Amino acid sequence: MELADLEKRIELAAKLIKKARRIVAFTGAGISTESGIRDFRGPNGLWKQEDPMKWAHINAFLENPGGYWERAADPNRSIKFDEVEPNLGHKGLVELEK
Numbered sequence: 001m002e003l004a005d006l007e008k009r010i011e012l013a014a015k016l017i018k019k020a021r022r023i024v025a026f027t028g029a030g031i032s033t034e035s036g037i038r039d040f041r042g043p044n045g046l047w048k049q050e051d052p053m054k055w056a057h058i059n060a061f062l063e064n065p066g067g068y069w070e071r072a073a074d075p076n077r078s079i080k081f082d083e084v085e086p087n088l089g090h091k092g093l094v095e096l097e098k
Helices: 003-019 029-035 058-063 065-072 088-097
Strands: none
Touching: 029 088, 058 065
């Protein structure tokens, strides 16, 4: 894509965003990898370490809800948000919101 075409698309997107009453940004888990938060399917993703069907499927929850919640509450599995910083993608979304 040529730079001029890209600039036109960016201008159009900006106009549409300004006119919109509401917008939604569907980013996926990958937006946070730059901040040190692992995604699910990437090279170092959470699901590379274990079978996602064991914990991320409704049947697994229904068969063992206590195990699901015990695992979810494990502090060693939790993201320590006080140890990570927003990246340019996060900051860009904040600017769009303004």
